Amino acid sequence: MSDFIPGQRYISDGEAELGLGTILNVDFRSVTVLFGASDETRTYSSKDAPLTRVAFGSGDRVEATDGWILIVEDTKDQNGLITYIGEDEHGELRELPEPKISDKMQFHQARDRLLTGQIDRNDWFNLRYRSLQCLNRLQRHPAFGLSGPRVDLVPHQLFIADDVSRRRLPRVLLSDEVGLGKTIEAGLILHRLLTIGRASRALIVVPESLTHQWLVELLRRFSIEVTLLDEQQSGAMERTQNPFESRQLILASQQWLFANPHRQEQAAQSSWDLLIVDEAHHLEWSSDTGGDTGYQCVEQLAAASQGVLLLTATPEQMGPESHFARLRLLDPNRYTDLERFQAEEANFQGVAGAVEALDHYPAEPGKRKVLDELLDDADSQGLLDRLAEAEEEDAVACRQSLRRHLLDRHGTGRVMFRNSRRHVAGFPERRLHVSELEAPSNYQRILKKLDRDEEYLDTLLIETGIDHPEVLLYLEETLSALDRERMSGDGTPWWKTDTRVEWLTQWLKEHPGEKALLICHFAETARELSAGLQVLTGLHVPVFHEGMTLIERDRAAAAFAEQDATEGSPLLICSEIGSEGRNFQFCHHLIMFDLPPHPDQLEQRIGRLDRIGQRYPIDIHLPVFKESPMARLLRWYNEGSDAFSFPHGIGSALFDEFGDRLADSLLDDEALEELIAETRPRFEAIQAERLAGRNRLLELGSQNPAHAEHVIDNIRDLDDDPTLPKFLDQAFDIFGIDTRELGENLTYLHPGPHMMDGLPGLIKGEEGFTATQSRELALSRDDIQRLSWEHPLVQEMLSHLTMGAMGNTALGLLQHPSIPGDRVMLEAIFCTSTPAPKNIHVGQYLPPTTVRVLIDQSGKDLSASVSFGGLAKNLQHVKKGIARNLIKDRHTLVRDLMDQAEQHADASLKSVVNDAHAEMSDTLDAEIDRLTALSQRFGSVPEAEVDLMRQEKAQLSDAIRTSRLRLDAVRVILTVDVPA
Numbered sequence: 001m002s003d004f005i006p007g008q009r010y011i012s013d014g015e016a017e018l019g020l021g022t023i024l025n026v027d028f029r030s031v032t033v034l035f036g037a038s039d040e041t042r043t044y045s046s047k048d049a050p051l052t053r054v055a056f057g058s059g060d061r062v063e064a065t066d067g068w069i070l071i072v073e074d075t076k077d078q079n080g081l082i083t084y085i086g087e088d089e090h091g092e093l094r095e096l097p098e099p100k101i102s103d104k105m106q107f108h109q110a111r112d113r114l115l116t117g118q119i120d121r122n123d124w125f126n127l128r129y130r131s132l133q134c135l136n137r138l139q140r141h142p143a144f145g146l147s148g149p150r151v152d153l154v155p156h157q158l159f160i161a162d163d164v165s166r167r168r169l170p171r172v173l174l175s176d177e178v179g180l181g182k183t184i185e186a187g188l189i190l191h192r193l194l195t196i197g198r199a200s201r202a203l204i205v206v207p208e209s210l211t212h213q214w215l216v217e218l219l220r221r222f223s224i225e226v227t228l229l230d231e232q233q234s235g236a237m238e239r240t241q242n243p244f245e246s247r248q249l250i251l252a253s254q255q256w257l258f259a260n261p262h263r264q265e266q267a268a269q270s271s272w273d274l275l276i277v278d279e280a281h282h283l284e285w286s287s288d289t290g291g292d293t294g295y296q297c298v299e300q301l302a303a304a305s306q307g308v309l310l311l312t313a314t315p316e317q318m319g320p321e322s323h324f325a326r327l328r329l330l331d332p333n334r335y336t337d338l339e340r341f342q343a344e345e346a347n348f349q350g351v352a353g354a355v356e357a358l359d360h361y362p363a364e365p366g367k368r369k370v371l372d373e374l375l376d377d378a379d380s381q382g383l384l385d386r387l388a389e390a391e392e393e394d395a396v397a398c399r400q401s402l403r404r405h406l407l408d409r410h411g412t413g414r415v416m417f418r419n420s421r422r423h424v425a426g427f428p429e430r431r432l433h434v435s436e437l438e439a440p441s442n443y444q445r446i447l448k449k450l451d452r453d454e455e456y457l458d459t460l461l462i463e464t465g466i467d468h469p470e471v472l473l474y475l476e477e478t479l480s481a482l483d484r485e486r487m488s489g490d491g492t493p494w495w496k497t498d499t500r501v502e503w504l505t506q507w508l509k510e511h512p513g514e515k516a517l518l519i520c521h522f523a524e525t526a527r528e529l530s531a532g533l534q535v536l537t538g539l540h541v542p543v544f545h546e547g548m549t550l551i552e553r554d555r556a557a558a559a560f561a562e563q564d565a566t567e568g569s570p571l572l573i574c575s576e577i578g579s580e581g582r583n584f585q586f587c588h589h590l591i592m593f594d595l596p597p598h599p600d601q602l603e604q605r606i607g608r609l610d611r612i613g614q615r616y617p618i619d620i621h622l623p624v625f626k627e628s629p630m631a632r633l634l635r636w637y638n639e640g641s642d643a644f645s646f647p648h649g650i651g652s653a654l655f656d657e658f659g660d661r662l663a664d665s666l667l668d669d670e671a672l673e674e675l676i677a678e679t680r681p682r683f684e685a686i687q688a689e690r691l692a693g694r695n696r697l698l699e700l701g702s703q704n705p706a707h708a709e710h711v712i713d714n715i716r717d718l719d720d721d722p723t724l725p726k727f728l729d730q731a732f733d734i735f736g737i738d739t740r741e742l743g744e745n746l747t748y749l750h751p752g753p754h755m756m757d758g759l760p761g762l763i764k765g766e767e768g769f770t771a772t773q774s775r776e777l778a779l780s781r782d783d784i785q786r787l788s789w790e791h792p793l794v795q796e797m798l799s800h801l802t803m804g805a806m807g808n809t810a811l812g813l814l815q816h817p818s819i820p821g822d823r824v825m826l827e828a829i830f831c832t833s834t835p836a837p838k839n840i841h842v843g844q845y846l847p848p849t850t851v852r853v854l855i856d857q858s859g860k861d862l863s864a865s866v867s868f869g870g871l872a873k874n875l876q877h878v879k880k881g882i883a884r885n886l887i888k889d890r891h892t893l894v895r896d897l898m899d900q901a902e903q904h905a906d907a908s909l910k911s912v913v914n915d916a917h918a919e920m921s922d923t924l925d926a927e928i929d930r931l932t933a934l935s936q937r938f939g940s941v942p943e944a945e946v947d948l949m950r951q952e953k954a955q956l957s958d959a960i961r962t963s964r965l966r967l968d969a970v971r972v973i974l975t976v977d978v979p980a
Helices: 109-115 122-140 156-165 182-196 208-224 232-238 254-258 261-269 293-303 322-330 338-344 350-357 365-372 379-388 391-411 441-452 454-464 475-482 484-488 497-511 524-535 550-561 600-608 631-643 651-665 670-692 695-704 705-720 723-735 775-781 792-803 868-872 880-889 890-938 943-961
Strands: 011-012 021-025 028-037 038-047 051-053 062-063 070-079 081-088 093-097 171-173 204-208 226-230 249-253 272-277 304-313 430-437 516-519 570-575 590-593 618-625 737-742 745-753 769-772 808-814 824-835 850-855 964-976
Touching: 011 028, 011 293, 011 600, 028 745, 070 093, 093 365, 109 808, 109 890, 109 964, 122 723, 122 824, 122 868, 156 182, 156 484, 156 695, 156 705, 171 182, 171 322, 182 208, 182 272, 182 304, 204 208, 204 254, 204 293, 208 226, 208 249, 208 254, 208 293, 208 550, 208 769, 226 880, 232 261, 249 254, 254 293, 272 293, 293 304, 293 322, 293 454, 304 322, 322 338, 322 454, 338 350, 338 745, 350 365, 350 391, 365 379, 379 391, 379 850, 441 454, 441 808, 497 516, 497 524, 497 618, 550 570, 600 651, 618 631, 618 964, 631 651, 651 670, 723 792, 775 880, 775 943, 808 880, 880 890, 890 943, 890 964
Parallel strands: 171 304, 204 249, 204 272, 226 249, 272 304, 430 618, 516 570, 516 590, 590 618, 808 964
Antiparallel strands: 011 021, 011 051, 021 028, 028 038, 062 070, 070 081, 081 093, 737 745, 745 769, 824 850, 824 964
C-alpha cells in the first residue's frame, strides 16, 4: 500500500517549475497530484513516482494559502498529515495544516540537500549556473523557437512563421505557390509553439500518400516526433482510452479519418492546441449543399482547436465559393456571407493602389487624395502629415506604419498568406521540350473512328467508366487496360508499339548519368511501362503509385534518389500521386507521358522539381502524338495561358470558364483555334486584375523584407553563439557522452559507460550519431544532425541542469595568500520562480533570472568584488564523505549564512519584477489597442483573439507580480592556509 495520503504536499523532481503539488487521489497503482500554481495535474505510478515530500523544519518560513507567513517552531502528525506550529509575522502563535500551505510556496530543495549532506561536484554546480544564464537569454531571445530547425533561412518562410507563431489564435491559410515551402512554414510554426509552450497537443491531417513524408520531415528537419495513428492502432487502444489522447502529437490520414465517423467523433472530443490540414483544396463545399465528409470533419475539428493551419498551393482550385469555405473554417464569424466576401475582394484593387501610392508620396502630392480616402483616422492622418515633411530615414518608418494600417484595415485580413515566384528569388528557368511523334496505327484507327462516329465516344465513356475528356487524353493507356485485343489485334503489349516508349528508351541513352521523373495518370500504366522498360533496356525502373504501401513508396523514392550509378535508377515512374507532396528536386528532368486535363494538376506535376533551392533549369519533356487530343490540349495550355512558363494560379479560373468547350475542342482544330483566341486575352485580363487587386495585397501582406531580415539576423546570432560549444564540451563530459572528432566540423556522439539515462538519440549499448553545429553542413547531408540550443539532446541536458537537483549543492576549498584559513564563505544562486500556465509564455518577459550572492561568515556581501568565474577556477575538489562532515560541523553557521544571503537577494527582486512587468504591459497594451481597433471597426480580427490577449495580460501580470526568488543552488567555500 502506498504511503501517499490525499492532502500531503510534494514537489516534482523533474518539473520543479510546476510549484507545490497536492495529493488528490491514491490507489494501488497510481497517485494523482494537482499543481495549483501552474494549473497542471499529473498522474504517476505510485511505486516509482518522481516526487519529494515537502517537510519544513524549525526556523523555516512557510507561506499560507491566504498569504500570512509562519515561522516554524514545531510540528505534529495528524493521520499522516503534518501540522506546523509557530509564530506568524506579528508574533502570534498559530498552526498551519499541510493542505493550507500556499501553492506558490517554493521548496528550498538546495538548502535541504546541503544541510543533509547531499553534495554534488563543483563542475556540476558551475555548469548549472551557466545553464540558468543561458536559459534566461534563450527564452528572451526573439529567435527562440525558430533557430533550431534544419532549414534554409528563406525570408518569406521565416516572416510568416514568426508572424503566425506570435499570435494568440494562429488560424491561417498557407497558400504559397507550389515549391515555396508551405510544409516548412507549418513545421516552423509548430516547432516554435511547442518550444515556447504555447502548444502541447497537435493533430496533423494529411493525404494518405503524404503521411510518411510528414512523419520523416518533422523528425528530420524539426526534431518533432509524431505518432502516425491508423485503424489498427486505434482499435487496440480504445479499450482503455480515446486513441487520439494516447499521444500529444498525432498524424492521421485524411482518407482514414474522413471515412470513419466514429474516429472523427473521438478526434473532436480531444483537446487540440493546433490543427494542421495539408492539401486543403480537396475540401469541397457549396452554399447550397454544404460540405463533403472531409469538409465537415475539418469544420468540426477546427471549431474545437485553438489554432488551425490549412495548406494549399491552389486556394481557388474549386472556385471562389470553395475558397470562401476554407476561409470560413478559419474565422466563421468574419466569413459569414459569400456575396459580401466577393464584394470586399472587388475593392482590393483600390487598396493596392493606395499601398503603391505611399511609395510616391510626398514626391507626387496628388497621391494624397488616394490615401486620404482609406487612411481617414487621426493616427493615420498624423503619419501622413509627418511623412510630408520627413527626412529619408523617418519617411521609411512612416511608410511602413501606414502600409501596415492599410493592409490591416482594408486588406485581405490576417487569415491568408500567399507568396508567388515573382517576388521570391531562387527559382530556376523552365524549359519546355516537345517531341512530336507518329501515333501507333491502332491509336490512329480509333481516332479516325471517333471522327466518323460521334456515338463511339459515348461507347468508350461507358466501357471505361472515365469522364470525357480524360478518355481522350489517356486513350492509349485506357484502352490497353480495357481491351488489349482492340489495341493491337494480336495481344502484343501496348508498350511494344507505342512510339512514346521508343522515344523514352532513346532519351535514356542520350542522357547517361542523368535522372528524370516520369509522371503518367494511371497506376497500371506506371507498372506496365516499368515492366516494358526492363524488357526493352534491362533497366530496373522503380514505380510510385497509389496501390503501393508507404514503405514501398519510400523504397522506390530512395532508389531513385541514390546517386551511385550502380545502385540508383535514372528514372522514377509515378502515377498522378507523384505530383502531390513529394519533392524530387535533386533532378531537373520531368517527362510527362501524358497531360492532365486540369491546369492545377499540371502545375503540381511541375512543382515536384521546380521548388525553391533547385539549382538547375527545369527541363520539361513532352512526347506527344501529332494531331492528337493531347497535342491540342498542349496548345491550349501553352498558347492560351503560358502554363509551362511559370505558376500563375489562373489556370483554374480559365478551366472553369472554358473547360466544356475545351473538351469539345480536343477533336476539332478549328474549334481549338477559336478557343485559344478567346482564352489568351482572358488570361491576360485576369492576370492584370489579380496583380492589381487581391493577389497584390496578399503578396504585400505575406512579405516584409525588413522584418524577415531582422528575424534571420536573430537566428544567425543564435547559430553563432560562442557559448554553445563551451556548454556542449562541459555537458558531454558531465553527462557521460563520449565524442570523437571526425574533421570538417563533424563530431560523433555515442553513449559512454557512465552515461545518464533518458538522453534523446542516445541509448546505452547502442550506436550514437554524427552531429555538427553548422547549418550549411547539416542541410547538405541527411545523415547528420544539427546541434543547436533547441536540439532535443541540448534541451534535455539544460532541463536536467536547471529543473532538477543536479548540481544545486557543492563544497570547495579555496587557497589564497590574501585570505586566512578556516574561514567560511557561502555562494548562493537564487532564481526567479514564476509558476504560470505554459501557454502564456511568461519566460519572454520574466525567464528564470539569477541573482548571485557571495557572503563571508561575517555577512559581508562580496558578490561585486569576486566574480563567479574567477572564484570557480580557484576552487579545489573535496571528496563527498569529507564534504558531508565539513558541512555537519558548520551546520548552524551555514544555515545562518543562507538566511542572510536570502535577505541580500530579496533586495534586488523588486527591480527585476518591475522591469518585466513594464515590458509586458507596454508590449501587450499596444497590441491590444491595435487588435481592438481592427476588431471593432474592420472585423479583420476575431473578438475572441482580443479577449484571449486581455486574459493573457491579466495572467501575466498576476504571475509576474507574485514572482518569488527561490534558492536554486548553494556552494560552501572553506578557506585553507597556503603552505609555508
